[in-house]
Amino acid sequence: xxxxxxxxxxxxxxxxxxxxxxxxxxxxxxxxxxxxxxxxxxxxxxxxxxxxxxxxxxxxxxxxxxxxxxxxxxxxxxxxxxxxxxxxxxxxxxxxxxxxxxxxxxxxxxxxxxxxxxxxxxxxxxxxxxxxxxxxxxxxxxxxxxxxxxxxxxxxxxxxxxxxxxxxxxxxxxxxxxxxxxxxxxxxxxxxxxxxxxxxxxxxxxxxxxxxxxxxxxxxxxxxxxxxxxxxxxxxxxxxxxxxxxxxxxxxxxxxxxxxxxxxxxxxx
Numbered sequence: 001x002x003x004x005x006x007x008x009x010x011x012x013x014x015x016x017x018x019x020x021x022x023x024x025x026x027x028x029x030x031x032x033x034x035x036x037x038x039x040x041x042x043x044x045x046x047x048x049x050x051x052x053x054x055x056x057x058x059x060x061x062x063x064x065x066x067x068x069x070x071x072x073x074x075x076x077x078x079x080x081x082x083x084x085x086x087x088x089x090x091x092x093x094x095x096x097x098x099x100x101x102x103x104x105x106x107x108x109x110x111x112x113x114x115x116x117x118x119x120x121x122x123x124x125x126x127x128x129x130x131x132x133x134x135x136x137x138x139x140x141x142x143x144x145x146x147x148x149x150x151x152x153x154x155x156x157x158x159x160x161x162x163x164x165x166x167x168x169x170x171x172x173x174x175x176x177x178x179x180x181x182x183x184x185x186x187x188x189x190x191x192x193x194x195x196x197x198x199x200x201x202x203x204x205x206x207x208x209x210x211x212x213x214x215x216x217x218x219x220x221x222x223x224x225x226x227x228x229x230x231x232x233x234x235x236x237x238x239x240x241x242x243x244x245x246x247x248x249x250x251x252x253x254x255x256x257x258x259x260x261x262x263x264x265x266x267x268x269x
Contacts (some may be wrong), residue, residue, distance in 0.1 A: 007083040025039035033159035039096040043169030051102030057085040060099035068094040119147030120213035126152040135166020136252035144259045148175025199237035206238040211262040
């Protein structure tokens with residue numbers, strides 16, 4: 001039987017460590033992040049990523065997927081911890097926490113880890129501030145078969161509990177890279193790749209634009225959009241018509257619309 005560590009008090013140092021991972025400063029120092037929920041952790045396992053520590057609530061309902069997860073963590077030399085659901089709620093910051101959470105090592109997010117030819121589409125977000133939007137873009141990337149998400153400049157932390165939760169497991173299926181603009185554009189121009197911006201400046205209609213693979217689809221900050229000089233450096237600018245009173249779509253929604261349209265074009269004979 002797998003050896004488990006039992007935590008019974010809120011003041012336990014491990015509880016304090018786990019709670020600290022909700023703070024960006026501590027996540028960066030430890031290079032670790034939290035993910036919660038059996039489905040999300042199962043997606044991670046099926047993608048070949050196993051948590052270093054598995055944290056479970058005492059009295060949880062048994063489940064065969066949880067048994068598989070325990071075996072995978074044990075086989076990888078990870079630690080298995082049990083605690084009261086009330087303590088786990090303090091760890092995750094949720095009144096009704098999932099019965100299981102995991103501690104993962106942060107991924108290598110250097111641009112050098114990206115193989116641009118691994119997929120026809122890549123998503124790019126510039127100065128995206130909302131972790132929910134970031135997680136949604138990861139989820140969109142998974143849905144359209146994108147290679148991953150590249151975060152430009154000062155974006156929300158992709159390893160925050162909120163972003164990981166919003167990704168619905170896609171943080172484990174999508175490549176993730178972070179870079180400043182100058183680094184990104186230099187890397188992109190070092191090989192094949194069409195950079196497409198969601199823009200209002202001399203754009204093509206998104207439905208008739210000449211997309212080419214590998215296609216890097218970029219959306220900007222939720223309130224400011226993409227800086228003008230960044231747009232000028234793009235190979236293609238496209239717009240999504242607004243037929244009602246709204247003057248723009250949510251950034252993550254715009255990314256999803258563009259991704260599916262580009263995918264449809266790239267699939268044509």
